[in-house]
Amino acid sequence: MTNTIRHEVYEILEGPHIGKGRGKWAAIFFSVLIAVNVGAAVLETDPTYFQEYFPFFSTLTIFSVGIFSLEYILRLWVCVENPAYAGSRWGRLRYAATPLALIDLVTLVPFYTVFFISNPDIAFLVRFSRILWILKLGHYTPALDTMAKVVRVKKEELSVAFFFLFLVLILSSSLMYYAEHAAQPTKFTSILASMWWGVETLSTVGYGDIVPVTPLGKLIGSVVAISGIALFALPAGILASGFVAELRKEKEEKQMGSGEIVCPNCGEVIKIEEVEGRK
Numbered sequence: 001m002t003n004t005i006r007h008e009v010y011e012i013l014e015g016p017h018i019g020k021g022r023g024k025w026a027a028i029f030f031s032v033l034i035a036v037n038v039g040a041a042v043l044e045t046d047p048t049y050f051q052e053y054f055p056f057f058s059t060l061t062i063f064s065v066g067i068f069s070l071e072y073i074l075r076l077w078v079c080v081e082n083p084a085y086a087g088s089r090w091g092r093l094r095y096a097a098t099p100l101a102l103i104d105l106v107t108l109v110p111f112y113t114v115f116f117i118s119n120p121d122i123a124f125l126v127r128f129s130r131i132l133w134i135l136k137l138g139h140y141t142p143a144l145d146t147m148a149k150v151v152r153v154k155k156e157e158l159s160v161a162f163f164f165l166f167l168v169l170i171l172s173s174s175l176m177y178y179a180e181h182a183a184q185p186t187k188f189t190s191i192l193a194s195m196w197w198g199v200e201t202l203s204t205v206g207y208g209d210i211v212p213v214t215p216l217g218k219l220i221g222s223v224v225a226i227s228g229i230a231l232f233a234l235p236a237g238i239l240a241s242g243f244v245a246e247l248r249k250e251k252e253e254k255q256m257g258s259g260e261i262v263c264p265n266c267g268e269v270i271k272i273e274e275v276e277g278r279k
C-alpha cells in the first residue's frame with residue numbers, strides 16, 4: 001500500500017519528465033507559485049510596495065517555504081521509484097546530490113536561518129533570495145532538460161569558443177594597456193583594468209567610460225570591436241545548432257513512440273507498420 005502511494009506521488013511530481021500526464025496540474029501549480037514569488041521578491045525592493053503589502057509578502061513567503069519544504073521531503077521519499085536511485089538509503093543520497101535537488105535545498109536553507117539570526121539586513125537578503133527559486137523550474141518543464149542536454153552535447157565546442165574568446169580578451173587588453181597607459185594612466189592603470197574595456201568592446205556594449213585616445217589605441221579598438229561581433233556569435237551559433245538537433249531528435253523519438261515517422265523527402269507522416277509492410 002505504501003509503495004503504491006509512493007509511486008502515485010512520484011508520477012505526480014515527476015510527470016513532466018517521465019511522460020505521465022498526472023503531473024501536469026502539479027507542474028502548473030508550482031510554476032505559478034514560483035512566478036508569484038519571483039514577482040513579489042522584485043516588488044519588495046521598492047520601499048513603497050514593501051511597506052504597503054508587507055503582510056501579504058510575509059504570508060506568501062511562509063506559505064511558499066512550507067509548500068516547497070514539503071515538496072523537497074516528498075521528492076526524497078519517492079525518488080527511489082526511479083531505477084537510477086533504487087535503494088532506500090544510498091539511492092536517496094544519490095538523488096540528494098543531483099543538481100536540481102541541491103538547488104531545492106540551497107534555496108530553502110536560508111529561510112530557516114532567520115530563526116537564529118535577527119539581523120534585518122540578513123532577513124531582507126533571505127527574502128530577496130526567492131529570485132533563485134526560478135532555478136527550480138527545471139523540475140516542472142522539460143524545456144530546461146533540453147537546454148542541459150544541448151550544453152552537455154556541445155560542451156567541447158563551447159569550451160573551445162570560450163577559450164578562444166578569453167584568449168582574445170587577454171591579448172586585446174594587454175595591447176590596449178601598452179597603447180593607452182602613457183596617455184591615460186588613471187584609466188588604463190593595468191592589464192586587469194584594461195580587461196573591463198576589453199569586455200565591453202568585445203561584447204559591443206561600449207559604455208564609453210573607458211575609450212582609447214591614441215591612434216594605435218583606436219586602431220586596436222576598431223579591430224577588437226569588429227572581431228567581437230564574430231566571436232560572440234560563435235557560442236550562439238553552437239547553441240542554436242544544438243537546439244535544432246536536440247528538438248529534431250526529441251520529435252523523432254515521440255513519433256517512433258506513437259508508431260509514426262516523417263518522410264525526410266516529402267514531410268508526409270507515415271505509419272511504421274506501412275513501412276515494414278512495404279519491405
